[in-house]
Amino acid sequence: MPESPAAKILIVDDDPATVELIANLFRGQYETLFALSGEKALEIAASAIPDLILLDLMLPGMDGFAVCAQLKADPLTSAIPVLFITGRADSTTETRALELGAMDYITKPINPLVLKIRVRNQIELKQARDRLAKLATTDGLTGIANRRRFDEVLAQEHARHARTGTQLGLIMLDIDHFKAYNDTYGHVLGDDCLCAVAQVLERGLRRNTDLVARYGGEEFACVLVDGPPAQGALALAEALRKQVAALAVPHKSSPTAEYVTISLGIITACCNQTTDASLLIRQADEQLYRAKNSGRNRSCLAKDLNC
Known part of the structure; x- marks a missing residue:
């Protein structure tokens, strides 16, 4: 040690x-x-x-x-x-x-x-x-940041980026058909699946200044500070999606794939001092639901918003 x-x-x-x-x-x-x-x-x-x-x-x-x-x-x-x-x-x-x-x-x-x-x-x-x-501020199951820490960091970074005029990125993602996974394999293996995905996300972030957190249930969030540009955020999200798929965790009850997959919603935004960080979450959630409605196991991006 x-x-x-x-x-x-x-x-x-x-x-x-x-x-x-x-x-x-x-x-x-x-x-x-x-x-x-x-x-x-x-x-x-x-x-x-x-x-x-x-x-x-x-x-x-x-x-x-x-x-x-x-x-x-x-x-x-x-x-x-x-x-x-x-x-x-x-x-x-x-x-x-x-x-x-x-x-x-x-x-x-x-x-x-x-x-x-x-x-x-x-x-x-x-x-x-x-x-x-x-x-x-640590999630007791996965060991990554919890919702409380995510809320703190996002609020701080939103305020800082609003002062500096720089872009902030946010990725909201969740595990596809996770309820079906729990129903098929049980909650013990469900917890193992959550931990495995969390570890991939934490390793996959390229900068120590970025944050990955468990947002709730099977949903996770990544705060990308000081950029990156929209296409860079999309490339990171796609890399995370592929790394989770590469785990090849069996999911025979998923209509999307034979293994565990994730869907991701990404935004990059110029922060506005007249709004608060909750607008960033709503915008990223919209992209997440767009990814789900488009078939899941994919990333959807809204770039250059004013939040």
Whole structure:
């Protein structure tokens, strides 16, 4: 079983000697990143998503308060715990730091043992929260994302694409004649079939930024961020359809084929700030039903919509 990757700590301090001192404390235990300014800290936090940020209060340009406020205002970084390290020991400063969302507050000079214990505690809390979040957003049968996670990602990506003016793709699909499959082979093999299809879909997505989720029952959904163009989305859907067919899972009660097949509805759309993500689902569902009404085991595409 592969080892879990080491937790990442971002050290933010304008004094290189302090950065080196803290990094040396955690060498071999955590991966350490560093920034000498608040602006650089925000850049690294958004790209690397560390598990903990050790943040100095007195920084050139943006101070630690401003950095913390921006971290907590950005959905991408808001869940990263922040531990302030500062030479200011007054209760007013500490209260403000905690009100901004910091998890802890340590004063200089640094006590290495205290810092190591507090960092360990924060990392363990973060990892526990991450495990709970994963459980809450994972489908218990197939192990892929669940409907809740799909709804969250689609809403976030719809809002982001509406701001940037870029295209978003969505594929809605389901297993053809799945009720007949369950009636013929039983629910245990039906569950096995769902898991096999889910694994094909997850492996078939070409980019880590895309998401496949179990939408409900035998229906699945794929969110394709930042494109791809319409023909690229159709090509991906067709590749997924062929990969499911290649499993050659017997389905003798299907009027479509002798093996398990899927039907897919695809849209690519320029998102609109005056609508919400549910319009994307309705449009993709229309294409899914068009695929079903056309004989199943096929993909249907509506391109360049305004959703």
